[in-house]
Structure formats: C-alpha cells, structure tokens
Amino acid sequence: MTGVVPADRGTAGPAQHPGQEDAAWAARAREELAQADAGFAARFDADSDIDRLLAERAAAVDALVQAAWQRCIPAEAELALFAVGGYGRGELYPQSDVDLLVMAAPAASQAHADDLARLFAVLWDSGLPVGHAVRSLGQCTEAAVDDITVLTALLEARPLAANEHERRELQAAVSPRVVWPPQAFxxxxxxxxxxxxxxxxxxxxxxxxxxxxxxxxxxxxxxxxxxxxxxxxxxxxxxxxxxxxxxxxxxxxxxxxxxxxxxxxxxxxxxxxxxxxxxxxxxxxxxxxxxxxxxxxxxxxxxxxxxxxxxxxxxxxxxxxxxxxxxxxxxxxxxxxxxxxxxxxxxxxxxxxxxxxxxxxxxxxxxxxxxxxxxxxxxxxxxxxxxxxxxxxxxxxxxxxxxxxxxxxxxxxxxGDQPVRSLTRMARLGVLGRWIPAFQKVSGRMQFDLFHVYTVDQHTLAVLGYMQAFASGERDPRFALVHEAWPRLRKPELLLLAGLFHDIAKGRGGDHSELGADDARAFCLAMGLGESDAALVEWLVRKHLLMSMTAQKQDIADPDVIHRFATAVADRERLDHLYLLTCADIAGTSPKLWNAWKDRLLADLYSATRLALRRGLEHPLAAEERSAETREAVRALLVGQGMAASGVDALFARMPAVGFQRGRADQLAWQGEALRDAAPGSTVVRVRQVPAHAGALEVFVHSPDADGLFAAIVATLDRAGLAIQQARVLDGPGDTIFDTFEVIPADTRHAPAAGDVETRLARALVGPLEDIRPARRTLPRHLRHFRIAPRIAFDEADNGRTTLSLVCTDRPGLLADVAQTLRNQGMRVHDARIATFGERAEDVFQITATTSDGRDRPLDPARQQALSDALLACLEGDAP
The missing domain is CATH 1.20.120.330 (Nucleotidyltransferases  domain 2)
Incomplete structure (x- = not known):
C-alpha cells in the first residue's frame, strides 16, 4: 500500500531545519499509517482472511521503513537492513513490535551512527514501536550462541534493504554448522x-x-x-x-x-x-x-x-x-x-x-x-x-x-487401576467426548464469572482427581474426614460416575442438576448397572449442591437444620457419597475456594448428620438434650484441665445458655478457660489457630455490650487482612456479648499470626469504638466486569429477630462497610453467615432494631425500607 509512504512534498515559506523536515515527514507517515490501519480494521470486521491482513499490514510497514531508510541512510553506506522476529515472518498485528536488524561491520556502523539514530527516531515518531539491533556478522553469531531467542528471531530474517549476498551471509552466520545444531536446538x-x-x-x-x-x-x-x-x-x-x-x-x-x-x-x-x-x-x-x-x-x-x-x-x-x-x-x-x-x-x-x-x-x-x-x-x-x-x-x-x-x-x-487417570487420558484424546456426547458439549465451555476458574470439562477432571486422591488412603490434612468416609463406599465407581455427570448439563438452559441427573440415570441403565446403583448416581447428581448450600447458608448448629438435611439424605450411604462429592466439587472449582472454614463446616455437618441417621429420623435431637450433652462434654474438658467442679458451674452461669445448643464442646471449653481468670465486666479477646489449616483462625470476643461493637470488631479484622467466613453473636448474662468469628487471611502470602490479631483487636476495643472505621479500598480490576445487581430481602425469624439476606458483588471490605451501615441505622447483629462464590457475596444476618426503651425488636416495614436504602447507597459506593 504505497499510500502509507509519505511523499517528500515541499512546503511554502522559509526552508525548514532537517529536524523539522523529519518531524513533518514522520507526522504525515503516522497519519497515513493510521488511515491504513483503519482500513485493515474495517476489513477485519468484514471477516477478511486473517493471513492476508497480517501480510498486507507487514507490507505496508515495509514500505514506510524502506522510505525512512532511503531518507536517512546514504545510498553508499555499507549497511544492510532486515526484518526479524514475527515481522520478519511477514505477519504484523496492529500493536506488535517492529523488530529490525541492521547488519554492518563495526567501522560502518560507527561511521553511520548518527544516520541510524536519525532513522530510529523518525520511525518512532511515525508511530512504529521499533525494536532494533545493530550487529556485525560475528556479533550475530555470538548473540545467537548466547541466547537461543536471538537465533529464532534471526531464523526468519527478511531483507528490507539488503541484497542476496548479505542475506546468505546472515543465514550462514547462524547456520546449524556454526550455532545450535539440530539436536541441541x-x-x-x-x-x-x-x-x-x-x-x-x-x-x-x-x-x-x-x-x-x-x-x-x-x-x-x-x-x-x-x-x-x-x-x-x-x-x-x-x-x-x-x-x-x-x-x-x-x-x-x-x-x-x-x-x-x-x-x-x-x-x-x-x-x-x-x-x-x-x-x-x-x-x-x-x-x-x-x-x-x-x-x-x-x-x-x-x-x-x-x-x-x-x-x-x-x-x-x-x-x-x-x-x-x-x-x-x-x-x-x-x-x-x-x-x-x-x-x-x-x-x-x-x-x-x-x-x-x-x-x-x-x-x-x-x-x-x-x-x-x-x-x-x-x-x-x-x-x-x-x-x-x-x-x-x-x-x-x-x-x-x-x-x-x-x-x-x-x-x-x-x-480397575487408576480409573481417573484413564478418564483424564480419554478426555484429552477426545475419546470420552465420543463415548459420552454430552461431555463433548461441555469441553472447553467456560462460565463468565470468577467462581468457576476452569472450563466445565477441566473442572470435572479436577473433581475426579480429588476423588483419586481420596482413594489413595493417605490422610490429607485439608480434608478432615474423607479418609474415614472413602473406605465405606460399596462401589467407588458410582462416586466417579456422579463426579463425571454432576456438571455435564451446564449451558443447556434449565437446572443443570436436574438435566444432568436424567443423563446420569440413562447412562447407568444403558451400562447395565442395577436400579439401586443407577438411583444413587442419579440422586447424587441431582443433589450435588445440597450439602454445600446447607453448610454455607444455614446454621448447622441448629438441630432443626440437621434434621431437615438428614431427612433429605435419608441414609448413610448417600451421606458418605455426597460428602466426598461435595469436598471434591468445591476443591476442584478453584484452587482458592477450599479453605479451613469450608472443611470444618462440611465435617461438622457430616458428623452431625451421621449421628442423626444413627439415632433414627423419628427421634430428632431436641435442643435441651443437645444442650445437656454439650454441657457435660465441656465440663469434662475443663475438669481435665484442672478446674474444680464448683468453678465449672460458676463459669457456666456467666456463659449464654444458647451457646450450649449451638457451639462445639472444644470451642466452649476454650472460651470458658479464657473467662476463668477474667473479672466480670472486663473485655476478653482470644484468637487461636484452626488445627491443620495454616492461616485459618477462630476469634472470640467477650465484652460488655455497646453500640457499634460488632462493626468495630469487623472493621478491625478487615484492617488486619482477615476475611470473615462466619460470625456468631450471642447475648450473655449481665448485658455482655459472646462473639465468635471464623476468619481466613484475605491474602495467604501475608497471613497474620494469632497473637498479633489478638493484640490488635484487644487494643482497638478498649478505645472509642466510633473511631474504628472501615478501610477505604479501590475495587480490584477483575471485579469491575462482574457487577451483580444488589438484592436485599427481609424475613421474620422465629426468635423475634429479622433475617436480612443480602446478595451483591463481593469486594474487599464489603462486610466492614455493611456492618458500619447496620451500626449507623441502629441495628444489632445477632448472627451472620458470610458466603462468597467468586464475585458473588451471599450474606445472611439476624438483626434487631434498638427501640427507645432499650429493647430489641424485629424491624417494622419503615425500618426495613430505611435500612434497605442505606445498604443500597453503601453498595453503590457511597460512604456508609
């Protein structure tokens, strides 16, 4: 395209300085190259052949470079110019570098150093991202010996201002007889x-x-x-x-x-x-x-x-x-x-x-x-x-x-041996997609979100890979109970089939769990499996999200929640399979998704459900019975630590009764030990490492109640670089609070130590709470493209509280901002469950409004609307 090369047109008026002439020439070249690129872009949008576009753009740049060479380099100069790299290959993308090699003897390059400097300046001013090297033949050989990337660039050298003899000289200088013979290359x-x-x-x-x-x-x-x-x-x-x-x-x-x-x-x-x-x-x-x-x-x-x-x-x-x-x-x-x-x-x-x-x-x-x-x-x-x-x-x-x-x-x-390895090989070689056509449809299928970091087929293979690891018999500290559940499987291949089909209906429209369950049943029956085996695989695919959703979105310390989940599962064989499938599914979704909190939630739900199934669904565990069992377990732990029985009873009187219905025995014993030497009315902060999970912490705060206390704790933990996964806020005797937080580091590379968090939080809570505010952060780049319209809903809870459900785009400091908004609106938080799925945050709070008489009441419609408006303003970026 000759139109890219600016003519050396004269200008009216006084003669221009050579530098001014070069600048004017470069400006015209830049403009004409931009016009040519606009034409190429239009042809791209019209679906022109991509190879022709790449070649013609390279040719257009060739013309500009050659014109600049003629303008700047004397005809008699013993210099040769080559295009190298991708440009030498004759293909040039819109923003690719234009790599040039000037081949010359040292004396010639030194003699024309100013001319070359002028050339490269003109090309840069013309808008070309030029990369250049000036070398002799010997230097080309030396550079190729030292760096194989230089050799690969020279292999495709194309003459721009060089004769055939010079081209052959360059080829000989980097030939296999001289540098990088075929085997070494x-x-x-x-x-x-x-x-x-x-x-x-x-x-x-x-x-x-x-x-x-x-x-x-x-x-x-x-x-x-x-x-x-x-x-x-x-x-x-x-x-x-x-x-x-x-x-x-x-x-x-x-x-x-x-x-x-x-x-x-x-x-x-x-x-x-x-x-x-x-x-x-x-x-x-x-x-x-x-x-x-x-x-x-x-x-x-x-x-x-x-x-x-x-x-x-x-x-x-x-x-x-x-x-x-x-x-x-x-x-x-x-x-x-x-x-x-x-x-x-x-x-x-x-x-x-x-x-x-x-x-x-x-x-x-x-x-x-x-x-x-x-x-x-x-x-x-x-x-x-x-x-x-x-x-x-x-x-x-x-x-x-x-x-x-x-x-x-x-x-x-x-x-047989290594079934997952066989399935993975079959998938990568295209055999599995032929055998199961539905698998071929999800091969390479991605989901435009931050939750699913793999394509569906790669996620499926990752899930199967975790199952293979579970089968190895080696205990993995990341998964608390899989080593106990796996040996109970009657036919491990049924779990593999459930893993293979659990997401196979993604992208069809409708509920992929339902559609995939139908596919799984048809496959199992066609393969000659019995009705009971086919029914198990079908149920697992249909319900593969049940355990995850129950653990992350409901209070699994509530006996009613356990009873409902156990009723849905119905038997221990299903439970074993579902627990293993759920662990593998979460871990195989993203390397960052599995954490100590999810492991503990699923292990607790699994253990509690096995107990419920063993007792019989017709005998649900009542709250008082659960409380009594937990009290005795905590008593045994504290006495074992040297506490007198009378001291245990006095300690229990300082703790909220509901805690024995909801908490774990080891957790309550740890909290009780922290309270043993604390004066009534004092503030106690304890932080401990969650066993076998680096960085995961459990935080306990006991303090006289105060307005804004929850928001202050959340903001302090956020500033410490900790992401809250769950918060349990209990009211204790004497207008005190018993708050427990499950936290993980927001950045695992900088996980704070338990002692540092304990010191920081204790110092913060003895000062003015109103001074503790959420940190201001910019929204990460990747979250800007995944905006979720906020959804806020209110429901009346059975305990005289209001349940606030919030679905929105996750971002750093989100919970701290929400807590501050609740504080500003005069709300008290009694429980919180924090769930994040990629860019999607799904948080549930139990809250009350403080009335003029100091009592806690559920939110009336007016207070709900005011809180909803304030939360929307917060989520849209306004300061809470």
Missing part, C-alpha cells in the same frame, strides 16, 4: 516450551488466557515452525507431509486453529488499543461483540468465543505433542520396540500400537487405555498411535450405540 526449544507452559499452570484453560505465550497459543505453533526449520530444513507445514512428519489432516487442523488464534489476537489488539496478549476480562465482551458472537440458548456470547479458544488451544497442544515426538525420532532414530502384549509395545518409553493399521475395532481403543493403566508411568502415547486414534474417533460409537462388550470394557476401566 530441539532440546532447548522443547525445554523452553515446557517451562513456558509451567508458568501458565500447564493449562490453556485460564480465565484470562495469554493468546501468544500460553499453552496452546500462537507461540506453540511458532515453536513447531522453528524446530521444523532447524531439524527438517523447512518451516512449511505442507512440506512436512512430504517428509512424513505430519498427516494432511494434522496440517489442516493446526493451520485452521492457528488462523482462529490469529484472528483472536488481531481483534484483541484492536479492542485493547495497545500491545496486549492476555485476553483479560476487560476485553472479552468487547472482542466477542466485535467478532459477531451473540447470546444464544442460555450461553453468553463471550462464553461461546472463549469455548472456541479453549478448543483451538487444546488441538494445538495435542498435535504439537505428536510433532515434537516425531522430531525427536528424526534426530535419534527408531529404537528397538519393547512388546507388551498382542496389541501394544513401548517405543522409547511411549506406548504404541504394534500394528500399523490399528485399531481394527472400538474394543481395541479401550484396550489401549487398559494397557496404559497397567503400565504405570510412561512418556505418553506414541505420536503415530495418537494420530491413528484421532483418525478412528469418527467411527468410535457412543455408549447408547455400543455393544455390551464395549460397555463392560468401560466399566472395567472405572473399576
């Missing part, structure tokens, strides 16, 4: 790829993936090109077919996915308006709209776009792994195979089919995974066998159309 680039993948968690399924550097991204495709060029002598994918390194179908697939990734990257540069390779939340919706995606069938446009990315990255990873193996074989030669059985052998540690025409039947596909499971550790699947498997997938039946023998083989995998 291959090993270095393979290790570089592995290390780069590790930096991104070895998965493409990140919420904000890097389109260039992340696993399965464009850098992976470029790495394959570089290795092919060094090892085979060509970077052309079509040529690799002729060399026997790739099949035509593999070339077609990787080229298709490369173009899909390139289109995403080009669009990302356009919507970001700057150099950006990470597909951040800031740009995902904008890019999806620009690419023409629309919300459809219960699936957001952004989710459709991201599913396309994840599937593209998965295919790039799959084919890239095969090609790396073939390059290795090209360099090292074929090794003597090690036969394993009639169908399979090991080749250099890779599992391979012995017959070149494998597989002859679907049963041989499942036989592959059976043999693989029995072999323990291997280097992976041989590339030729992986390709043969991919080619056989269209003929592999789904479970509904399979014969009984194939179904028995699949159940054998579930019941």
């Amino acid at each position: 291959f090993e270095a680039k393979r290790d570089e790829l592995v290390e780069r993948h590790a930096r991104y968690g070895d998965t493409a399924d990140n919420l904000e993936p890097n389109l260039k550097e992340g696993p399965g991204g464009l850098r992976d495709v470029q790495t394959l090109h570089w290795i092919a060029l060094r090892v085979i002598g060509t970077a052309d994918m079509e040529s690799l077919v002729a060399f026997g390194q790739m099949g035509a179908d593999e070339v077609a697939t990787i080229e298709r996915e490369r173009r899909a990734l390139a289109r995403l990257r080009y669009g990302l540069h356009l919507v970001a308006g700057k150099r950006e390779e990470r597909l951040r939340f800031d740009y995902q919706k904008l890019l999806a709209a620009r690419l023409g995606f629309e919300d459809s069938g219960g699936t957001l446009a952004v989710e459709q776009m991201m599913q396309g990315f994840y599937r593209s990255a998965s295919l790039v990873l799959r084919i890239g792994e095969r090609l790396l193996q073939r390059f290795e074989e090209q360099l090292q030669g074929e090794a003597e195979p090690e036969p394993l059985d009639g169908l399979f052998e090991l080749r250099r540690g890779y599992l391979a089919a012995r017959d070149a025409d494998w597989p002859h039947a679907p049963s041989e596909v499942l036989a592959l995974f059976e043999t693989w499971a029995c072999r323990g550790e291997t280097r992976g699947l041989h590339s030729h066998t992986a390709r043969a498997l991919a080619e056989a997938l269209p003929d592999f039946p789904d479970f509904a159309n399979a014969d009984d023998e194939l179904r028995r083989q699949f159940l054998g995998l579930l019941r």
Whole structure:
C-alpha cells in the first residue's frame, strides 16, 4: 500500500531545519499509517482472511521503513537492513513490535551512527514501536550462541534493504554448522516450551488466557515452525507431509486453529488499543461483540468465543505433542520396540500400537487405555498411535450405540487401576467426548464469572482427581474426614460416575442438576448397572449442591437444620457419597475456594448428620438434650484441665445458655478457660489457630455490650487482612456479648499470626469504638466486569429477630462497610453467615432494631425500607 509512504512534498515559506523536515515527514507517515490501519480494521470486521491482513499490514510497514531508510541512510553506506522476529515472518498485528536488524561491520556502523539514530527516531515518531539491533556478522553469531531467542528471531530474517549476498551471509552466520545444531536446538526449544507452559499452570484453560505465550497459543505453533526449520530444513507445514512428519489432516487442523488464534489476537489488539496478549476480562465482551458472537440458548456470547479458544488451544497442544515426538525420532532414530502384549509395545518409553493399521475395532481403543493403566508411568502415547486414534474417533460409537462388550470394557476401566487417570487420558484424546456426547458439549465451555476458574470439562477432571486422591488412603490434612468416609463406599465407581455427570448439563438452559441427573440415570441403565446403583448416581447428581448450600447458608448448629438435611439424605450411604462429592466439587472449582472454614463446616455437618441417621429420623435431637450433652462434654474438658467442679458451674452461669445448643464442646471449653481468670465486666479477646489449616483462625470476643461493637470488631479484622467466613453473636448474662468469628487471611502470602490479631483487636476495643472505621479500598480490576445487581430481602425469624439476606458483588471490605451501615441505622447483629462464590457475596444476618426503651425488636416495614436504602447507597459506593 504505497499510500502509507509519505511523499517528500515541499512546503511554502522559509526552508525548514532537517529536524523539522523529519518531524513533518514522520507526522504525515503516522497519519497515513493510521488511515491504513483503519482500513485493515474495517476489513477485519468484514471477516477478511486473517493471513492476508497480517501480510498486507507487514507490507505496508515495509514500505514506510524502506522510505525512512532511503531518507536517512546514504545510498553508499555499507549497511544492510532486515526484518526479524514475527515481522520478519511477514505477519504484523496492529500493536506488535517492529523488530529490525541492521547488519554492518563495526567501522560502518560507527561511521553511520548518527544516520541510524536519525532513522530510529523518525520511525518512532511515525508511530512504529521499533525494536532494533545493530550487529556485525560475528556479533550475530555470538548473540545467537548466547541466547537461543536471538537465533529464532534471526531464523526468519527478511531483507528490507539488503541484497542476496548479505542475506546468505546472515543465514550462514547462524547456520546449524556454526550455532545450535539440530539436536541441541530441539532440546532447548522443547525445554523452553515446557517451562513456558509451567508458568501458565500447564493449562490453556485460564480465565484470562495469554493468546501468544500460553499453552496452546500462537507461540506453540511458532515453536513447531522453528524446530521444523532447524531439524527438517523447512518451516512449511505442507512440506512436512512430504517428509512424513505430519498427516494432511494434522496440517489442516493446526493451520485452521492457528488462523482462529490469529484472528483472536488481531481483534484483541484492536479492542485493547495497545500491545496486549492476555485476553483479560476487560476485553472479552468487547472482542466477542466485535467478532459477531451473540447470546444464544442460555450461553453468553463471550462464553461461546472463549469455548472456541479453549478448543483451538487444546488441538494445538495435542498435535504439537505428536510433532515434537516425531522430531525427536528424526534426530535419534527408531529404537528397538519393547512388546507388551498382542496389541501394544513401548517405543522409547511411549506406548504404541504394534500394528500399523490399528485399531481394527472400538474394543481395541479401550484396550489401549487398559494397557496404559497397567503400565504405570510412561512418556505418553506414541505420536503415530495418537494420530491413528484421532483418525478412528469418527467411527468410535457412543455408549447408547455400543455393544455390551464395549460397555463392560468401560466399566472395567472405572473399576480397575487408576480409573481417573484413564478418564483424564480419554478426555484429552477426545475419546470420552465420543463415548459420552454430552461431555463433548461441555469441553472447553467456560462460565463468565470468577467462581468457576476452569472450563466445565477441566473442572470435572479436577473433581475426579480429588476423588483419586481420596482413594489413595493417605490422610490429607485439608480434608478432615474423607479418609474415614472413602473406605465405606460399596462401589467407588458410582462416586466417579456422579463426579463425571454432576456438571455435564451446564449451558443447556434449565437446572443443570436436574438435566444432568436424567443423563446420569440413562447412562447407568444403558451400562447395565442395577436400579439401586443407577438411583444413587442419579440422586447424587441431582443433589450435588445440597450439602454445600446447607453448610454455607444455614446454621448447622441448629438441630432443626440437621434434621431437615438428614431427612433429605435419608441414609448413610448417600451421606458418605455426597460428602466426598461435595469436598471434591468445591476443591476442584478453584484452587482458592477450599479453605479451613469450608472443611470444618462440611465435617461438622457430616458428623452431625451421621449421628442423626444413627439415632433414627423419628427421634430428632431436641435442643435441651443437645444442650445437656454439650454441657457435660465441656465440663469434662475443663475438669481435665484442672478446674474444680464448683468453678465449672460458676463459669457456666456467666456463659449464654444458647451457646450450649449451638457451639462445639472444644470451642466452649476454650472460651470458658479464657473467662476463668477474667473479672466480670472486663473485655476478653482470644484468637487461636484452626488445627491443620495454616492461616485459618477462630476469634472470640467477650465484652460488655455497646453500640457499634460488632462493626468495630469487623472493621478491625478487615484492617488486619482477615476475611470473615462466619460470625456468631450471642447475648450473655449481665448485658455482655459472646462473639465468635471464623476468619481466613484475605491474602495467604501475608497471613497474620494469632497473637498479633489478638493484640490488635484487644487494643482497638478498649478505645472509642466510633473511631474504628472501615478501610477505604479501590475495587480490584477483575471485579469491575462482574457487577451483580444488589438484592436485599427481609424475613421474620422465629426468635423475634429479622433475617436480612443480602446478595451483591463481593469486594474487599464489603462486610466492614455493611456492618458500619447496620451500626449507623441502629441495628444489632445477632448472627451472620458470610458466603462468597467468586464475585458473588451471599450474606445472611439476624438483626434487631434498638427501640427507645432499650429493647430489641424485629424491624417494622419503615425500618426495613430505611435500612434497605442505606445498604443500597453503601453498595453503590457511597460512604456508609
């Protein structure tokens, strides 16, 4: 596009200074390049071929760079100019660097140093993000020896102002005979790829993936090109077919996915308006709209776009792994195979089919995974066998159309050694999606929120992975009771099936639990499982959220809550399965989601429900009976610590009676010990570490009651960097309070010690409470894109209090701000349950309004409306 190159037009008036002339030329070049880019953007939006756009933009920049060279560098100068890196490859994205190499002998580069400085200044002033190096041939060789990334940039050097002789000289200076022979180059680039993948968690399924550097991204495709060029002598994918390194179908697939990734990257540069390779939340919706995606069938446009990315990255990873193996074989030669059985052998540690025409039947596909499971550790699947498997997938039946023998083989995998490893391999190689078509539909499916950090298929595999860990028999301190529950399972494969199907109906519209339960039942019956086994799996999928919601949103210290939950579960077999599924589901949703508080909640609910089922549902535990049992347990603990029996009775008289109905014996004994030497009416603060959970703390505050006390405690804990998970606020004798908080560090890298928190809180509470205010914080970037319209609801509780339910966008300091608002409105908090699901906060408070006579009353409609208005103002960002 010659229009990008500004003509050296004269101007009226006095002659301009050379610097002024360069500035005027650069301004015209900048303007004309912007016009050209606008044209390219319009063509992108019109769905023009992405490779042509990249090439034509590179050509447009070529013309500008060459014109600047002619303007600044004397014709007789012994300097050569090359485009290198991605620009040298002849593809240039809207915000990519323009990498240049000036090749010259030291004397020539020194003689023209001012000319080169002028050139680079003009190019920068023209709006080009130029990266440049000035080297001699020898320096090119030295730099390539020292840094393989320099070599890869030079491998694709393209002359801009250089002759054929100079091009060949540069090629010779970095040839395999001089630097990085094929074997060393291959090993270095393979290790570089592995290390780069590790930096991104070895998965493409990140919420904000890097389109260039992340696993399965464009850098992976470029790495394959570089290795092919060094090892085979060509970077052309079509040529690799002729060399026997790739099949035509593999070339077609990787080229298709490369173009899909390139289109995403080009669009990302356009919507970001700057150099950006990470597909951040800031740009995902904008890019999806620009690419023409629309919300459809219960699936957001952004989710459709991201599913396309994840599937593209998965295919790039799959084919890239095969090609790396073939390059290795090209360099090292074929090794003597090690036969394993009639169908399979090991080749250099890779599992391979012995017959070149494998597989002859679907049963041989499942036989592959059976043999693989029995072999323990291997280097992976041989590339030729992986390709043969991919080619056989269209003929592999789904479970509904399979014969009984194939179904028995699949159940054998579930019941055999390392069933989760087999399922994971089947999923990554596309077999599981063929066997269960519903699984294919959720492969690569993301949910645009901060709660689900994996795609549905990767989350499912993570859940199964936790189940495999539970089965190992090794006690994991993060999960209090799974080592007790797992051995009780009659058929562990039923739990695996529930994990496999629990989210399989995501994205269909409707309740995914209900739809998934129907799928699970149909699968189990088709597989020949008995009615009772199918019914268990169906129930687990249908109710897989029941235990989590009960534990996090209800008061599991309330015997009525336990009785209702036990009635819904009905028997201990269901309870064991549901507890294990719930632990794995929460832990497999996000690395940050599982914590000490959730572990304790689920363990307490599990234990209390087992007790209720053992007693019999027709004999629910009454509140007084629960209180009496807890009192005796606390008494035994305190006497065991050396307290006299008479002292225990006196201590109990200072503690709230309702605490023995709601609290745990160890907790109450700890609180009682703290009160033993405290004078009546004094303030007592105790903080202790939750056993086996680093950073998780339990905080106890006993104090004379005062207005704003709850808000002051919450604000102090917030300022200490602690996130409150649960708060229990009890009224004690003599107008005192017994507040207990379960807290975890908001940032696990800076978890405060129990002693430091205790000192800080004790100091704060002896001063003026009105001086303790919530900290002001800015909203984190990622939360700005996940705004939830606040929902506030009021209900009358049975105990003369009002239940306030609040659903809104979570943010740092949210609870402290809400507590301050309650304080300003004259509310007293008696109980609080704090639940956070990604960006979504769901908090429940039991509150009363203080009346003029000093008594606590439930909120009348006027007070409810006033509080609702104040909370909305707080949540919208106003100061409480």
